[in-house]
Amino acid sequence: NIPSLDNVIRSIRNLFKETFDVILFQINDFSKTVQSEHGKPTTPSRIFVFGARTSSQQSKRWAILVSQFGGQRKPDNKAR
Numbered sequence: 001n002i003p004s005l006d007n008v009i010r011s012i013r014n015l016f017k018e019t020f021d022v023i024l025f026q027i028n029d030f031s032k033t034v035q036s037e038h039g040k041p042t043t044p045s046r047i048f049v050f051g052a053r054t055s056s057q058q059s060k061r062w063a064i065l066v067s068q069f070g071g072q073r074k075p076d077n078k079a080r
Contacts, residue, residue, distance in 0.1 A: 003011075
């Protein structure tokens with residue numbers, strides 16, 4: 001019994017939606033942590049700067065995520 005293409009696509013969509021919900025929650029949670037530590041409001045685009053420090057692979061992921069949630073996509077700093 002082979003699932004229809006529609007069902008496969010629906011499953012994949014649902015899987016990604018759950019993933020993004022979790023990530024968005026984590027970004028919001030991290031935002032509150034940073035805000036409480038530094039005493040200033042934090043936006044997803046500012047969080048991207050934190051994420052970018054780890055690795056270029058990680059920073060690309062953050063760039064994509066942050067742009068999804070309305071933050072600014074920051075250009076890569078080649079000097080580092």
